[in-house]
Amino acid sequence: VTELGVMTRRVMATIGISILALDQLTKQMVRMSIELYDAIEVLPGFLNLVHVRNTGAAFGFLNSVSIANKQLLMTAIALVAMTAIVAYARQVEPRETLARTGLALILGGAMGNLIDRASAGYVVDFIDVYWRTYHFWAFNVADSAITVGAGFLILDMFVVSSTDVSTSA
Template sequence: MKSKYIILSAISLPVLILDQITKVYIDRTMDLHTSITVIENFFNITYMRNKGAAFSFLANFSYRLPFFILISLIAAIVIIVVIRRLRPDQKFAAASLSLIFSGAIGNLIDRVRLGEVIDFLDVHWYGHHWPAFNVADSAICVGVFLLAIDMFIEERRQKSLK
């Protein structure tokens, strides 16, 4: 088995399992819209449901569910195709894409199972709250950030080869 597929499995499976376990736990142990303070004036566990994408984008769009399911499936397929095309030395890119893949699949599972996504990580500064998010959202954000770093490094590497 090629190392990029080992990386995909080694990252995606644990992240996906953690995402789903935390969402099921929150759903079974908390009432919707309740909060548990973890760090005063900074971080709560708050059970929310999001019918849209980031910041509830398109939450009221009539075809939102099939749209988000389709987008998630397309994203997952594109990521697999891109990982297949990576060179063997592009392990950092494979890891970054694996995080994005696991996040897309984690939220896809929620949309298929519930018609919406469970969010519960609530970062705030006193009364100013960032929209609640989950492990899958975190994996996507970290993956995109790391992929941007990898692309910058790869561009510099390509320039140095010329």
């Protein structure tokens, strides 16, 4: 492993751990300051802080599975996904900054939600974005990091990779 590779891994670890810490801190703050199912209006007509428990996955997936089986299944899926992310990250070149940053964000977010699911059987969601009567699904810092990380990977695949192909032709 080159010096650049070691430095890049340290940066990735720092990003992932920072996301994990921010996620856990914000969820704890919500648990302590907002009653379950209550809302605090932050930006009228657009943003509330809420306190909800998500026992399923994104968009209500697996909501009909019994709690015990769901917790085990969701934990197993998260562990397999995190193992795959780490394995893939080892294959990514140190100079592929966008891909490595995306993987670090996804891993940090996955760890944050995994801790909640494994310890409590649910994830605390608290960001409620809405327009008029339409409310998007509530989410948290971990979900945001996973989404941004996935966006970085998509950008890396389509924008950076196509640039590499066109410059090598």
